[in-house]
Amino acid sequence: MIHIVFQHADVAVLQKALELDESLQGDIIEIKDDYAVGPLAGIYDTEGYQERRAWWKALLEVSPYNTDGLMEMVDDRLTAHNLKKRLEENSKEVVWIWAGQNGHDVCGYYWLISQLNDFVGCIFILYLNNLPFLNEKGNVFYPTTLHEIQPKEFLKAKKLNRAITKSEFETDPDEWSRLCTENAMVRILEGGKKIVSKEADFYDMDILKSLTAEWQKGNKAMHNILLKMRIKTGDVFLLWRMKQLAEQGQIELNGEPSKGWKEFEVRLKTAQPEPISETI
Numbered sequence: 086m087i088h089i090v091f092q093h094a095d096v097a098v099l100q101k102a103l104e105l106d107e108s109l110q111g112d113i114i115e116i117k118d119d120y121a122v123g124p125l126a127g128i129y130d131t132e133g134y135q136e137r138r139a140w141w142k143a144l145l146e147v148s149p150y151n152t153d154g155l156m157e158m159v160d161d162r163l164t165a166h167n168l169k170k171r172l173e174e175n176s177k178e179v180v181w182i183w184a185g186q187n188g189h190d191v192c193g194y195y196w197l198i199s200q201l202n203d204f205v206g207c208i209f210i211l212y213l214n215n216l217p218f219l220n221e222k223g224n225v226f227y228p229t230t231l232h233e234i235q236p237k238e239f240l241k242a243k244k245l246n247r248a249i250t251k252s253e254f255e256t257d258p259d260e261w262s263r264l265c266t267e268n269a270m271v272r273i274l275e276g277g278k279k280i281v282s283k284e285a286d287f288y289d290m291d292i293l294k295s296l297t298a299e300w301q302k303g304n305k306a307m308h309n310i311l312l313k314m315r316i317k318t319g320d321v322f323l324l325w326r327m328k329q330l331a332e333q334g335q336i337e338l339n340g341e342p343s344k345g346w347k348e349f350e351v352r353l354k355t356a357q358p359e360p361i362s363e364t365i
C-alpha cells in the first residue's frame with residue numbers, strides 16, 4: 086500500500102495514524118510542490134517544468150529559506166516516475182491519495198492523477214471534503230487540511246476511501262488541462278473539486294488588512310496574515326506579494342528578508358504630509 090499526501094505537515098500525522106492500524110501500513114509519499122500557485126503552462130514538458138522551477142527559485146532567493154537545498158528536494162516528476170514504476174512492477178499494489186479541502190491538495194491531486202490513467206482500479210481517493218471531526222477537546226470541527234486531524238480520527242476517515250472511477254480519469258485531467266491553459270498565478274478551491282484561476286494579486290488584500298502603520302517584524306507580520314486569512318497560501322508566495330506591494334508604494338519594507346524572518350520589518354505606507362506653502 087502506498088499513501089500520497091500533498092503537504093509536509095501531513096506526513097507526520099498520517100504516520101502516527103498508520104501506527105494505530107496495521108491494515109494501513111505502507112509507504113507515505115509526499116508531493117512537495119504547491120500547484121495552487123505559480124505558472125503551469127507546459128508543466129509536463131521540459132521547458133514548462135524548467136520555467137516553473139525558475140519561478141520558484143526567484144521567489145526563494147529573496148526569502149529566508151535555503152534555495153539550493155529546497156530546490157534539490159523538490160522533484161515531483163521523479164516521484165511520479167518512481168510511483169508509476171512501482172505500479173507497473175506490482176499489479177497488486179494500491180495507492181491511497183489523501184486530500185484535504187483546500188486548493189493546495191486538490192491541485193496536487195489534479196497534477197498527479199493526470200499521469201496515472203494507466204492504473205484504473207488501483208488508485209483510491211480519500212477526499213475529506215466538508216466532513217466533521219473531533220478535535221483534542223472533543224469538539225466537532227471541519228478541518229481543511231489533514232494535519233489538523235488527530236491521528237485516531239484517521240481511522241474513521243479510512244472508511245471513506247473509494248476507487249477513482251474511469252470517468253474521473255477522463256474528466257479530471259481535462260479540468261487540469263484547462264487550468265494549465267489558463268496559466269493563472271493563483272488557483273483557489275470554490276467547493277467540491279472545483280478550482281478557479283485568480284490573478285497574482287488575489288491575496289494582496291489579506292496582506293494589507295493585516296498590516297498597520299506601525300512597523301512589525303517579518304515573522305510577526307506573516308503570522309498575523311496567515312492567522313486571519315480565510316483561503317490559505319504559503320509564506321514564500323505572500324512574501325513575494327509583499328515585495329510587489331512595496332514596489333507599488335502601498336507598503337514599506339525595511340531590512341533583508343533573505344537573512345531571516347526577524348531581519349526585516351514591514352508596515353503600511355504612511356501618507357506624507359503636504360508641504361506648507363508660505364504666503365506673501
